[in-house]
Each structure stands twice: as structure tokens, then as C-alpha cells.
Amino acid sequence: MNNALAISTIVIKELSRRKDFYVLFIMTAIITLLMGSVNFFNLQGISKYLKEICLLLIWISSLAIALATTARQIPAERENRTIFPLLAKPVTRWEVVVGKFLGCWFACGLALGLFYLFFGALALTREGQFQLGGVFQAWWLHWSMLAIVVAMTLLGSVVFAAPSSNVTIVFLGVASILLLGRYLHKIAVSMTEPGQTLLSICYFAMPHLEFFDVRDTLIHEWSVPWWACGVASLYACCYTLFFLVATWVVFRRQALN
Amino acid sequence: MNADTYSGQHRPPAAAGWLLALLLAGGFTLATSLQLWFQNWSGNRLNAESLIDVLLGDSRRLFANHFFVEADVYLHAGYYPSIFDQVPARGKLKVAANDAHAEEDEKEHGKAGHEHHDEKDDLPDFMSTPKNWIERFGRNFYPTEHRHMESKKDVAEILPWLAMSAKLDPHRIETITVTAFWLRKHLGRVQEALDLLRVGLRDNPDNVEIMYELGLVYYDGFHDTVRARNLWEAALARWKEHAAKEDNPDRLMLGKILTFLADLEEKDGHPDMVLKYLEILKTTSPFRDTIQHRIDGLRKAQAANEKPSGSLAK
Numbered sequence: 001m002n003n004a005l006a007i008s009t010i011v012i013k014e015l016s017r018r019k020d021f022y023v024l025f026i027m028t029a030i031i032t033l034l035m036g037s038v039n040f041f042n043l044q045g046i047s048k049y050l051k052e053i054c055l056l057l058i059w060i061s062s063l064a065i066a067l068a069t070t071a072r073q074i075p076a077e078r079e080n081r082t083i084f085p086l087l088a089k090p091v092t093r094w095e096v097v098v099g100k101f102l103g104c105w106f107a108c109g110l111a112l113g114l115f116y117l118f119f120g121a122l123a124l125t126r127e128g129q130f131q132l133g134g135v136f137q138a139w140w141l142h143w144s145m146l147a148i149v150v151a152m153t154l155l156g157s158v159v160f161a162a163p164s165s166n167v168t169i170v171f172l173g174v175a176s177i178l179l180l181g182r183y184l185h186k187i188a189v190s191m192t193e194p195g196q197t198l199l200s201i202c203y204f205a206m207p208h209l210e211f212f213d214v215r216d217t218l219i220h221e222w223s224v225p226w227w228a229c230g231v232a233s234l235y236a237c238c239y240t241l242f243f244l245v246a247t248w249v250v251f252r253r254q255a256l257n
Numbered sequence: 258m259n260a261d262t263y264s265g266q267h268r269p270p271a272a273a274g275w276l277l278a279l280l281l282a283g284g285f286t287l288a289t290s291l292q293l294w295f296q297n298w299s300g301n302r303l304n305a306e307s308l309i310d311v312l313l314g315d316s317r318r319l320f321a322n323h324f325f326v327e328a329d330v331y332l333h334a335g336y337y338p339s340i341f342d343q344v345p346a347r348g349k350l351k352v353a354a355n356d357a358h359a360e361e362d363e364k365e366h367g368k369a370g371h372e373h374h375d376e377k378d379d380l381p382d383f384m385s386t387p388k389n390w391i392e393r394f395g396r397n398f399y400p401t402e403h404r405h406m407e408s409k410k411d412v413a414e415i416l417p418w419l420a421m422s423a424k425l426d427p428h429r430i431e432t433i434t435v436t437a438f439w440l441r442k443h444l445g446r447v448q449e450a451l452d453l454l455r456v457g458l459r460d461n462p463d464n465v466e467i468m469y470e471l472g473l474v475y476y477d478g479f480h481d482t483v484r485a486r487n488l489w490e491a492a493l494a495r496w497k498e499h500a501a502k503e504d505n506p507d508r509l510m511l512g513k514i515l516t517f518l519a520d521l522e523e524k525d526g527h528p529d530m531v532l533k534y535l536e537i538l539k540t541t542s543p544f545r546d547t548i549q550h551r552i553d554g555l556r557k558a559q560a561a562n563e564k565p566s567g568s569l570a571k
Contacts, residue, residue, distance in 0.1 A: 045413070141398075
């Protein structure tokens, strides 16, 4: 575990030197503040549209950061041949996979924390109140979802030939689940066999990332039960472990050169 | 490729240079003729009125519609069906159902008419019992109860979406009139409603619905009956012009205009004009008996007023 943590620290340091996060954070802030400066019929204290735009940008940015950083980890080590000294430490391949995952996930968590702090500050200045519980839930669930995405991307990085194809495929998968995941079974019911069975299998087998999207509850001031947050975290944990083990299974048999 | 490539032996043949020159000349010639065609082409976005038109083209209408629906989503506090939910056929969206039509209903048929209208247009229950544990558990993470946002602050939250919708598609009349209605009726922003409608009328000259809504702003917001009457009379004239050209004219709009005009004339003590408007209204309204009752009452009152003057003449 120490080896994995050491690798994750290196990953975080490496990611802090990259400019992806800074660019996306500044863009999110600028777009949100520009939208906030628009005057709608001289009305004061309107905030929900701004929260919606800000959260959408946070989701897009977080996905971009998670995918771009994770997809390059293992291929870059192999390309630069730094994987050989790393494995000669001795560090097992499982520790490499877990270390890379933890590094990317912690880095995403830190970035996400800053994004949500900005969101909280925005809500505080516009509404004069801060839904601490709601924002914490949204951050935690979002981060839990990113654990699945990061693990999924790590698996893609040992399966697909290039990071670009990995990013594209995982992004399309994640976007499809977020947009259609909730309704897939309804669509399946209206289909004929064998499409109905195939789509139903997909529905029950895929990770339901839409559980973690609580933007509507945050914007419209609904609340998510804490027990549901706990169960969703366990759900994320299961899928993350599944993808990590799958990555290790593929990676341990893979030739490195 | 190494340094030898550029030695004398591997120099590109002269024909390649001529070919490049020919391609350049061809490109230049085509550009001179295409530029003229492009300037006159109706699909040329560079002649568009705003940057949004240049960037989005006709897709801005799609976004405008999406933002209009988003306003309705806000009015229901996020509880809203997706395209995959089985929803019984609905009339207008709630955001649009609360417009001046409901106002006219209330005016013509009392509070009951308004409530009936509200109930009819409201969001039907679209959430059936969950089919599996994923659906059941997933309902903890999004709004699942029907709730209406009725306070002034909540209503104000829908306006950015309506404003963006109106900006994206200035020819979407429903957005303009609905926005003006919420501004005037629920937020008391009469001047802002007036400004919006004036811009709307500039973009859509002679539009009957905008004229009617403008009349309401003067009548209800500024209590300026003279301007309200002028606008409604102009709206009536435009409606007649449009009706002469169309197969299926908007009789509902005619009813609204006539109701308010009749009301104005009654207040000003012009029973002949009231009767004239009510007679036309009777032919279009589904509440003919009510209108006939009103006409009979007016005629009786008119006759009662004429009798004493008649006996005096004798």
C-alpha cells in the first residue's frame, strides 16, 4: 500500500504541474461571472440559472480533467520506458494500477473541491446563504462518480492502443450513461426481442452514473437522504474495484515493450 | 527525408511549380466569382443581425425552445418529464398557460373559469411505480414531487430563461407575450414588459398577439385606457386583415381582444359599441349563452334609458 501511495503522490505532483485544471477553472469562472453580470429586466437576486450554468461547466471540466489525466498515465510510462525502473523497485503491477488510480482520483478530488468552493462562494454572494450539506453531498457524489470514471479510463488505457481513442470511447460511454442511463429500461420495454433483452442486460450491468448527478436537487433546493448518499458511495466503490481488478487482470499479462 | 532530398538530383520538377501557379490562379478566379454569389446568397450568415445569428444560424430556434421549456421546469421546481416519460397529451406549458388567456377567462367567466383552465394545463402525474430497484433507488437523486414555485422570488427565477429564449428567437411570439405577462402580472415590472413588447413589435410588425399584450400593459399596468383602446382596435384591424388571408384564423385571440374592447366601451358608457363587439364575440366564443345574457341585459338597460327621453319628446 505504501508503494501505491508513493506512486499516487508522484501522479498528484505531476498533475499539479499541468495546466489543464487552471485553464478549465479560469474558463468556468469567467463564463459564470460573465453570465452573472447580465441584467435581466433589472431584477435582483436571481441565482438559479447561474447555479445551473456553473454546475454544468463544473461537470464538463471535471470529466475533461479526469479523462485527460488518467488516459495518459500507463501509456506514458510505457512510452518513456519509465515503467521498467518502476516495476524493478520492486513494485507489483497491482500497486502500479492502484497508485495511478489513487493519484488521479485524489487530484480530481482536489480540483473538484476548488470548483465547488467557487460554486459555494457564488451561491453565497448571490443568495446570501450557503447550503453546506447540499454542496458537500454534491461534491462527494460527484467525486465518487469520478472514481468509477477514472477506473474505467485506466482499464481503457491498457485495452485501447492510444490515449486519444481511450478518451473518446470512455467519454462517449460516460455521456451516454449520464443522458440515457435512467431511461434505458423504459426504452428496452418498448423494443422487440432480442433488442429488449440485450438493452435490459446493458441497463442492469452498466454503472449508473446518473445516481451521482444531483444538480437538480441542488438548484431547486431539494434534499438527498444521507443514507442514499452512503449506498451510492458503496455502489461506486464496487464498480471502481471491478474496473481496477479488470485493469490489473489485463495489465499483468501484457508485454510492456 | 534527409539532406540529399534537396540536392540537385532530387529537386522538384519545373512542372510542379507551374502546377502550383495554375492552382493558385484557379483558386483566385473562383474566389472572385464565388464571393459575388456568396454576398447575394440568402443563407449568408455574415449579413445576420447579431453575433448569435452568425454563430448559431437557425439552430438558435432549437435552443430558444429548449430555454422556454427550461422556464417551465423551473416553475415546477425541477419535477418534469423527459422525452422518455409517458406523459398524457398536454395543452400549453404551465409557464404559458398562466398568460393573458387565463386572465381573459377569469374576466369573462369568473374565478371558476380561471381555475378550470389552470387545472387543465397543469403537469399531469408522469411518475409510475418504479419497475426495478435501480429506478426506485435513483429517485432519491432528483426531484420526484410535484411542487409549484409561486412566490415572487421563485417566479423571477424563470425570467433569465425566457429572456434568453426571446433573445435567441425574436420571432417566437409566445416567449415575448409570456415573458411580458410574468413581468407585468407577477413582478410588477410594467416598464420592462413594455420595453420587451416594443422590441417584439419592432421585430414582428403588425403582430396581433403582441399588440393585444401591449394593450394589456397600458390598461392594467399604466391604467391608460386611451392607448389600450387604440392598441386593441389596431389589433382588431390587423386580425381582420390576417383572417382574410388565412384559412384558419386565431378566433381565440379575436375573443380576447373583443372582450377587453367591450369592457372598455362599457366603462366609458358606449352601449352601442359594447353591443357591436359582443355580437361579434358571440359568433366566436364557446360561452354563447353568457354573452347573449349580457347582450339582453344591455339592451334592456338601453331601452329603459331611451323610454323616459321618448316620453319627454312626446
